[in-house]
Amino acid sequence: MTGDNIEPIDEIQTDGFAFPAELPIKIKSRNVDVSYGDKQALFGVDLDIPANHVVALIGPSGCGKSTYLRCLNRMNDVIDIARVSGNIELDGVNIYDDTIDVVELRARIGMVFQKPNPFPKSIFDNVAYGPRIHGIANDKAELEEIVVTSLQKAGLFDEVKDRLGDSGISLSGGQQQRLCIARAIATRPEVILMDEPASALDPIATAVIEELIDELRQNFTIVIVTHSMQQAARVSQYTAFFHLGYLVEFGDTEAIFTNPTDKRTQDYITGRFG
Amino acid sequence: MTDISSEISHNWASSNARSRISRRYRRDRWLRNTGVGAIVVAMGLLGILLTSLAFTGYVAFTTTKVKLEVFLDPAKVDRNEPGKASYRNLVREAFLANFPELKKRKNKREAIKILSSGAQYILRDKVMDEPELVGQTISVLLPLSDPFDQLYKGVVPRRINALARNRIASFESLKQRGLISVENGSSYLSLAIVVGPAILKNPKRGPLKKIMRRAFAELFSGETGRVNYKILSRDAVKILQARIRKDVNFAGDKLQVKLPISPIYDALNRTGKAEKLNPRFKSEKVLDLFDALVTRGMIASPFSWELFVNSDSRFPELAGLAGAFSGSLLALLVCFLISFPVGISAAVYLEEFAPKNKFSDFIEVNINNLAAVPSVVFGLLGLAVFIGFLGMPRSVPLVGGLVLALMTLPTIIVSTRAALKSVPPSIREAALGVGASKHEVVLHHVLPLAMPGILTGTIIGLAQALGETAPLLLIGMNAFIPSIENVGLLDPATALPTQIFTWGDSPERGFVSRTSAAILVLIGFLVTMNLLAIYLRQKFETKW
Ligand SMILES: Nc1ncnc2c1ncn2[C@@H]1O[C@H](COP(=O)(O)OP(=O)(O)OP(=O)(O)O)[C@@H](O)[C@H]1O
Numbered sequence: 099m100t101g102d103n104i105e106p107i108d109e110i111q112t113d114g115f116a117f118p119a120e121l122p123i124k125i126k127s128r129n130v131d132v133s134y135g136d137k138q139a140l141f142g143v144d145l146d147i148p149a150n151h152v153v154a155l156i157g158p159s160g161c162g163k164s165t166y167l168r169c170l171n172r173m174n175d176v177i178d179i180a181r182v183s184g185n186i187e188l189d190g191v192n193i194y195d196d197t198i199d200v201v202e203l204r205a206r207i208g209m210v211f212q213k214p215n216p217f218p219k220s221i222f223d224n225v226a227y228g229p230r231i232h233g234i235a236n237d238k239a240e241l242e243e244i245v246v247t248s249l250q251k252a253g254l255f256d257e258v259k260d261r262l263g264d265s266g267i268s269l270s271g272g273q274q275q276r277l278c279i280a281r282a283i284a285t286r287p288e289v290i291l292m293d294e295p296a297s298a299l300d301p302i303a304t305a306v307i308e309e310l311i312d313e314l315r316q317n318f319t320i321v322i323v324t325h326s327m328q329q330a331a332r333v334s335q336y337t338a339f340f341h342l343g344y345l346v347e348f349g350d351t352e353a354i355f356t357n358p359t360d361k362r363t364q365d366y367i368t369g370r371f372g
Numbered sequence: 373m374t375d376i377s378s379e380i381s382h383n384w385a386s387s388n389a390r391s392r393i394s395r396r397y398r399r400d401r402w403l404r405n406t407g408v409g410a411i412v413v414a415m416g417l418l419g420i421l422l423t424s425l426a427f428t429g430y431v432a433f434t435t436t437k438v439k440l441e442v443f444l445d446p447a448k449v450d451r452n453e454p455g456k457a458s459y460r461n462l463v464r465e466a467f468l469a470n471f472p473e474l475k476k477r478k479n480k481r482e483a484i485k486i487l488s489s490g491a492q493y494i495l496r497d498k499v500m501d502e503p504e505l506v507g508q509t510i511s512v513l514l515p516l517s518d519p520f521d522q523l524y525k526g527v528v529p530r531r532i533n534a535l536a537r538n539r540i541a542s543f544e545s546l547k548q549r550g551l552i553s554v555e556n557g558s559s560y561l562s563l564a565i566v567v568g569p570a571i572l573k574n575p576k577r578g579p580l581k582k583i584m585r586r587a588f589a590e591l592f593s594g595e596t597g598r599v600n601y602k603i604l605s606r607d608a609v610k611i612l613q614a615r616i617r618k619d620v621n622f623a624g625d626k627l628q629v630k631l632p633i634s635p636i637y638d639a640l641n642r643t644g645k646a647e648k649l650n651p652r653f654k655s656e657k658v659l660d661l662f663d664a665l666v667t668r669g670m671i672a673s674p675f676s677w678e679l680f681v682n683s684d685s686r687f688p689e690l691a692g693l694a695g696a697f698s699g700s701l702l703a704l705l706v707c708f709l710i711s712f713p714v715g716i717s718a719a720v721y722l723e724e725f726a727p728k729n730k731f732s733d734f735i736e737v738n739i740n741n742l743a744a745v746p747s748v749v750f751g752l753l754g755l756a757v758f759i760g761f762l763g764m765p766r767s768v769p770l771v772g773g774l775v776l777a778l779m780t781l782p783t784i785i786v787s788t789r790a791a792l793k794s795v796p797p798s799i800r801e802a803a804l805g806v807g808a809s810k811h812e813v814v815l816h817h818v819l820p821l822a823m824p825g826i827l828t829g830t831i832i833g834l835a836q837a838l839g840e841t842a843p844l845l846l847i848g849m850n851a852f853i854p855s856i857e858n859v860g861l862l863d864p865a866t867a868l869p870t871q872i873f874t875w876g877d878s879p880e881r882g883f884v885s886r887t888s889a890a891i892l893v894l895i896g897f898l899v900t901m902n903l904l905a906i907y908l909r910q911k912f913e914t915k916w
């Protein structure tokens with residue numbers, strides 16, 4: 099990565115959009131390029147994520163939403179062929195700096211993956227795993243407390259309260275997705291990255307998750323990838339539209355959906371492609 | 373969009389489409405039947421192997437024994453020092469008491485051979501265990517020696533064919549030419565012998581034998597191979613000489629004589645069979661004695677644990693697998709303790725940590741190659757490094773285990789890597805996503821999920837090691853272990869496969885069935901290990 103490239107990041111200037119001056123920025127990314135082998139997936143993405151807000155990433159399939167999301171907690175490090183360059187700062191600190199501890203970073207930036215991936219362990223252990231390895235709970239009671247509240251927040255507790263010992267894999271797809279959300283929030287992260295968290299959920303469960311997202315916003319910063327315009331409109335305050343690896347447009351969610359400046363955004367929102 | 377579906381329409385009813393469908397079904401059936409055929413062939417061959425082993429080997433699970441009444445004379449056996457008595461004599465007397473008619477020492481010596489030479493030790497061990505028996509007459513079951521054991525089990529015959537097939541053929545050819553006749557209950561060969569005047573004057577046996585043999589050889593002049601002079605009786609020359617002396621003035625110089633043929637061929641001619649006593653038995657008399665024991669109901673062949681609890685012995689009726697068991701077990705233990713942790717560590721490093729580059733490719737190729745290296749090579753390596761260079765002792769399970777570990781390592785590494793690869797990457801991401809460090813991802817999530825595969829691979833590797841013979845032979849792990857009192861990592865030992873090798877190489881008939889039985893036991897072990905592998909895999913497998 100760009101150890102030699104740590105310059106102070108200037109204010110974002112995407113097509114005349116600017117955040118309110120007093121808004122604290124949680125994550126700043128500048129000029130982020132990602133390529134998988136020879137294939138470049140992201141081109142110079144400049145994007146700011148304000149604290150305690152929900153930012154939605156939208157765009158047609160394969161445009162690089164997941165790729166961008168995975169840059170934010172350095173999940174791309176795991177992929178051998180992935181190369182990331184550019185600057186990403188969390189609270190003003192370059193997360194790709196050599197001095198950054200990736201483990202701590204990922205504890206601070208939780209992630210819910212596109213495909214539900216519970217551990218093949220009990221429901222309880224799934225949620226308790228993060229707090230356990232980070233030593234978040236001081237005793238068993240506290241750990242149980244964390245597990246229960248996390249499951250409650252994810253809207254799963256009532257369904258599984260009698261079988262916390264069952265395997266996480268025995269749950270339905272939607273339940274698994276909520277289990278993963280509970281697992282992510284159990285480590286008390288500052289930022290939560292959600293890659294289509296509602297893709298496997300029915301409308302009721304989706305509503306629970308959306309409520310959760312709204313509630314989490316009080317304490318957390320949230321970046322959510324979604325294919326549902328309505329969902330983006332309902333849960334986010336800011337929306338970024340990606341297309342073919344480029345960040346095409348960023349702005350207030352309302353502005354993006356009602357009055358997009360870019361032709362491609364307009365086409366996408368009105369369902370002309372994607 | 374809509375007109376595409378009407379343009380490219382497929383007529384499922386056309387004959388073309390129908391024949392395509394039936395062709396596809398035919399191929400399905402073909403694929404299925406080939407598979408079934410392959411399985412039938414494989415199972416059939418395995419079945420043949422196992423049945424043939426079972427048929428030869430089952431007799432080794434029993435031992436033929438004679439029931440003897442032995443009087444433990446306090447004058448001969450000291451109750452306080454029961455180990456000192458001459459059990460050889462006790463057994464001898466008790467056995468010969470059944471045959472009071474035997475007087476000559478030679479006959480007695482022959483009779484005692486019916487008993488196993490190890491019988492005395494069995495009696496000794498029994499008395500040492502229970503010294504209070506001294507003074508009583510006890511009834512003991514003592515094993516018979518190999519020939520009689522095998523005779524009772526019907527493995528070896530009393531009599532065997534005395535003549536090889538080509539010998540019989542040469543005799544038959546004489547018979548067909550009408551040269552053999554029977555007179556007064558014995559067979560004769562008609563031979564025309566040219567007798568020169570010199571010999572006529574002085575018919576000495578030496579020259580007579582020469583011309584007789586020449587005349588005999590002429591009978592086979594057109595044939596290849598050696599002339600079977602043994603057909604002629606030893607007395608033939610004598611008879612010829614007498615004949616010439618009796619009638620010197622026979623007409624011409626070609627003498628037509630009928631010469632006696634040797635008893636075996638005589639029997640062959642008259643009864644159609646030429647048999648002789650099986651040379652394993654000293655005389656017909658001993659066999660009669662043995663038959664007497666059988667008729668008195670003193671002989672039985674019960675199932676015996678001896679094959680499992682005895683150690684090796686020069687006498688097949690006493691030889692067992694206990695020494696081989698313990699040797700194999702120790703060697704496998706060493707093998708497991710080394711190859712399992714080392715193999716897993718290496719595989720985890722290669723799969724989870726090592727950067728993918730030329731060097732790791734190089735290592736991978738080497739490990740895969742190592743898995744295919746013939747085991748003999750590992751044996752030579754062990755011999756050179758462990759025994760030659762490091763100066764470890766020969767024949768010991770420690771070195772055997774080390775060599776087997778070298779062999780098993782690549783198998784474990786390869787199967788562990790495959791098991792690690794099969795863990796879905798999403799689980800790694802899930803763990804990394806909540807902030808697990810590398811070791812936590814591996815130890816908490818990946819290894820447990822890969823465990824069934826790792827265990828399967830390990831057990832298969834160990835099963836291979838259990839059956840491995842060549843490397844153990846090279847490091848001398850085929851020692852003769854007559855007792856399992858000294859069993860340790862640094863004591864000379866043998867192992868199951870090398871025991872099989874040694875027994876298979878022994879001349880005594882009893883070792884043939886012992887060998888088969890030992891193979892069955894080894895296969896039993898392998899089956900158990902593989903069942904264990906299946907059980908572990910099913911038990912720990914994660915259902916997705
Ligand atoms: N592990 C990978 N190896 C190689 N190429 C990848 C990998 N992951 C993603 N890509 C490529 O990067 C591009 C962006 O992929 P990404 O997953 O970010 O898309 P996305 O916007 O999340 O799409 P979707 O909405 O379908 O999830 C795609 O062209 C994809 O083929």
Ligand SMILES: [Mg+2]
Nearest residue numbers: 163164212293
């Ligand atoms: Mg995606």
